[in-house]
Amino acid sequence: MNILSVNGITKVYRRGFRAVRVTAVEGVSFALAENRITGFVGPNGAGKTTTIKMAMGLVRPTSGGVTLMGAAAEVPASRAGVSYVSEQPYFYKHLTVGETVDFSARLIGVKQASVSAERKRVLGAVELTGREGSKVRSLSKGLQQRLNMACGLLGDPKLLIFDEPMSGLDPPSRRLFRGLFKKLGDEGRTIFFSTHVLEDIEAVCRDVVVLDGGKLRFTGSVSSLLSKGALGTEFVVPSLPDKLAEELRAEGGEVAQAPDGGGVALLIPPQKDATEYQRKLYENGVFCVSIRKRTMPLESLLYGGGGGGAGGAKEGAL
Amino acid sequence: MRVMWLVASNTFKETVRNKVLYNILLVAAVVLLLAMSFGDLSVMSRVQVMSDFGLATMSLTGLLLAVFIGVGVLGAEIADKTVYGVLCKPVDRFQFIIGKFLGLFVTLGINFILIALVFIAAITVMTTRAPQAAIFSAVFLLMVEMSVIIAAAIMWSCFTTPTLAAIFTLSFYVAGHLNDLITLSADVQTNPFLKAVLVALHYILPNLEYFNIRTQVVFGLPIADGHVMFAALYGLLYTAVLLLISSILFERKDL
Numbered sequence: 104m105n106i107l108s109v110n111g112i113t114k115v116y117r118r119g120f121r122a123v124r125v126t127a128v129e130g131v132s133f134a135l136a137e138n139r140i141t142g143f144v145g146p147n148g149a150g151k152t153t154t155i156k157m158a159m160g161l162v163r164p165t166s167g168g169v170t171l172m173g174a175a176a177e178v179p180a181s182r183a184g185v186s187y188v189s190e191q192p193y194f195y196k197h198l199t200v201g202e203t204v205d206f207s208a209r210l211i212g213v214k215q216a217s218v219s220a221e222r223k224r225v226l227g228a229v230e231l232t233g234r235e236g237s238k239v240r241s242l243s244k245g246l247q248q249r250l251n252m253a254c255g256l257l258g259d260p261k262l263l264i265f266d267e268p269m270s271g272l273d274p275p276s277r278r279l280f281r282g283l284f285k286k287l288g289d290e291g292r293t294i295f296f297s298t299h300v301l302e303d304i305e306a307v308c309r310d311v312v313v314l315d316g317g318k319l320r321f322t323g324s325v326s327s328l329l330s331k332g333a334l335g336t337e338f339v340v341p342s343l344p345d346k347l348a349e350e351l352r353a354e355g356g357e358v359a360q361a362p363d364g365g366g367v368a369l370l371i372p373p374q375k376d377a378t379e380y381q382r383k384l385y386e387n388g389v390f391c392v393s394i395r396k397r398t399m400p401l402e403s404l405l406y407g408g409g410g411g412g413a414g415g416a417k418e419g420a421l
Numbered sequence: 422m423r424v425m426w427l428v429a430s431n432t433f434k435e436t437v438r439n440k441v442l443y444n445i446l447l448v449a450a451v452v453l454l455l456a457m458s459f460g461d462l463s464v465m466s467r468v469q470v471m472s473d474f475g476l477a478t479m480s481l482t483g484l485l486l487a488v489f490i491g492v493g494v495l496g497a498e499i500a501d502k503t504v505y506g507v508l509c510k511p512v513d514r515f516q517f518i519i520g521k522f523l524g525l526f527v528t529l530g531i532n533f534i535l536i537a538l539v540f541i542a543a544i545t546v547m548t549t550r551a552p553q554a555a556i557f558s559a560v561f562l563l564m565v566e567m568s569v570i571i572a573a574a575i576m577w578s579c580f581t582t583p584t585l586a587a588i589f590t591l592s593f594y595v596a597g598h599l600n601d602l603i604t605l606s607a608d609v610q611t612n613p614f615l616k617a618v619l620v621a622l623h624y625i626l627p628n629l630e631y632f633n634i635r636t637q638v639v640f641g642l643p644i645a646d647g648h649v650m651f652a653a654l655y656g657l658l659y660t661a662v663l664l665l666i667s668s669i670l671f672e673r674k675d676l
Binding site: 116156159160161162163179180181182183185186187189191193194195197198206207209210211212254 | 423424427431434435438501502503504505506507508509510511512513514673675676
């Protein structure tokens with residue numbers, strides 16, 4: 104079963120006195136399989152937050168629909184077992200850290216007898232133990248975001264939706280959050296999180312959904328996305344005879360100085376059979392220091408720019 | 422029920438920590454104190470002046486509390502997006518609206534009772550007589566009126582900005598107290614279209630004068646049999662309708 108299905112959703116807002124139509128999301132469809140960590144990527148204004156809000160029933164789609172845990176997202180019961188962590192922490196400033204967690208816990212139906220244990224567990228997970236009595240407004244933004252995450256960990260959520268949870272966090276908090284994602288993923292929970300930081304996607308996600316300009320650009324596994332930006336196979340060799348180098352260039356290979364300056368890098372296009380080249384190098388007495396698949400970094404793949412192989416910068420492949 | 426209670430208790434905590442509440446209560450205390458001294462300057466007895474001033478102060482205090490805190494309690498939630506923390510959980514929006522109403526009503530009700538106790542104690546001390554039972558009915562009806570005003574404030578907050586919601590709530594209060602005039606205008610109106618509009622307005626707007634028995638209390642006039650019960654039911658029905666409209670509007674609102 105798909106834990107979250109987005110079926111052709113479109114959201115049109117009316118802005119200003121003249122009610123000008125602004126399309127935030129247009130005909131987006133994708134589905135999340137269970138027990139996977141899926142990244143949600145796109146530049147600012149791509150429609151990620153609007154899509155997430157529609158999934159959480161906060162915004163009504165103009166057309167299309169979202170199914171959450173098998174029920175329409177507008178139905179509150181569909182949000183049982185789903186936790187949402189927003190980009191900005193939005194808390195009642197009159198409450199303390201402990202009261203905030205308790206309030207959230209009781210809203211999702213944690214029994215009164217278990218609230219205290221749950222509070223300790225989630226505050227421990229985000230390293231906020233001992234801050235129960237602090238007023239929320241006295242916490243820094245980073246600590247508030249940790250508290251936000253703590254509230255998201257309450258209960259036993261099957262699906263966790265994070266909207267740029269690491270935005271504006273310091274490196275230790277980012278590390279903590281990444282560790283939490285890994286742990287939650289290992290526990291078999293489904294995680295859907297939006298981010299600008301593609302490094303986070305490559306580090307923790309198995310699947311990815313890409314939005315741009317309110318439209319779906321890609322949905323599938325990170326590996327299949329990266330394969331779209333395959334640059335070929337790179338052999339690093341100590342040196343390459345000139346004649347052989349010329350021959351390889353003529354066959355479509357790219358020869359350049361190895362990135363660390365320790366030899367020569369030979370990049371074979373993805374459509375060529377790399378084993379043929381490996382054999383050719385061997386027959387000419389050239390031994391490989393390393394062999395690896397080269398792909399464009401996710402950033403270059405999605406947004407274009409530098410980071411290509413021997414050829415340097417390339418446009419986004421999507 | 423559990424969710425409504427949670428939202429109500431959180432709203433209660435939030436509102437009792439609101440400084441506006443204490444400023445309005447301070448103003449009410451000052452007016453009550455002034456009423457004690459005005460008794461000697463009026464042709465009416467001291468009890469009449471104090472009853473008149475006291476009930477008027479309570480009505481006005483209720484209005485100000487309902488407007489300034491009532492409008493903020495939902496408007497601020499939407500503007501500050503704290504509403505996300507509640508509605509992203511398996512919570513119905515109508516539960517949220519009812520919870521907000523109950524929390525606010527309990528806060529304002531407690532404050533109202535405190536003002537009433539001070540006011541009744543002042544009358545008792547100044548006149549060395551037990552206050553007449555009609556005062557309690559008057560205070561009760563003012564609380565019912567306040568529930569209508571709070572429900573109206575919440576309804577306006579569902580689809581407009583806090584500033585406009587405050588203006589609309591004040592207008593609602595004024596129009597509600599002038600409802601009898603609308604009926605009179607409709608009676609003398611010759612244009613059938615305008616007459617129909619005025620009649621419609623008369624039925625749409627609440628008649629808040631039903632909750633005002635100040636004249637009867639001040640001058641010791643009899644209160645019609647069943648009036649208090651009728652007015653309470655009327656207020657309850659109006660509150661329910663306004664909360665129902667609020668729930669429908671809020672259900673459709675993009676947050």
